[in-house]
Amino acid sequence: MCVGGFPTNVIFGEDMLTAARLLLAGYKVAYVAEACVYHSHSYTMVQEFKRYFDIGVLHCREPWLLDEFGQATGEGKRFVLSELRYLQEQDAWQIPSALVRTGIKFLGYRLGRMEARFTPNIKRQLSMHPRFWT
Numbered sequence: 564m565c566v567g568g569f570p571t572n573v574i575f576g577e578d579m580l581t582a583a584r585l586l587l588a589g590y591k592v593a594y595v596a597e598a599c600v601y602h603s604h605s606y607t608m609v610q611e612f613k614r615y616f617d618i619g620v621l622h623c624r625e626p627w628l629l630d631e632f633g634q635a636t637g638e639g640k641r642f643v644l645s646e647l648r649y650l651q652e653q654d655a656w657q658i659p660s661a662l663v664r665t666g667i668k669f670l671g672y673r674l675g676r677m678e679a680r681f682t683p684n685i686k687r688q689l690s691m692h693p694r695f696w697t
Contacts, residue, residue, distance in 0.1 A: 573625070574695045575617040583628055611664060612671040613691035619675020620690070 573580060586592060606614060622629055643665055650657050671689075678686060687693040 572695075574620050574690065574692055575614075576621045576625075579621075579628070580625065583632060587631065608664060608667050610691065612667045613689060615668040615671030616675040616678075616689045617691050619672040620678045620686075621675075622672075623676045623678055 582592060604610075604614075646661055647658060650661055674681075674689060681689070683696045686696045690696060
């Protein structure tokens with residue numbers, strides 16, 4: 564069960580929503596190889612769980628994103644396998660941590676997709692943005 568509609572605020576992914584709406588309105592997205600962007604997060608496992616809970620909430624509340632642009636089912640599996648191959652060659656000791664993190668992300672996302680079943684207090688505890696739920 565998801566809450567639908569066109570919200571005035573979102574918990575996560577406002578850049579994704581904006582790009583998706585622009586694409587649907589006929590604009591184009593271009594890849595610029597010369598562009599330099601540095602973007603990084605050093606999340607703990609708990610923070611990653613909460614981030615993916617919020618992504619699940621976004622996809623629950625904005626189902627048109629997945630309807631219009633598809634799901635990442637095959638890509639997610641390919642990414643995990645690619646990561647594991649890289650770690651096997653570069654730093655095999657990191658494989659258990661990578662597997663645990665992948666499981667945590669998956670669990671957070673799945674619970675986020677079911678957010679309508681939780682009380683606001685539970686959502687505040689699961690979310691990276693607890694004030695969103697007040």
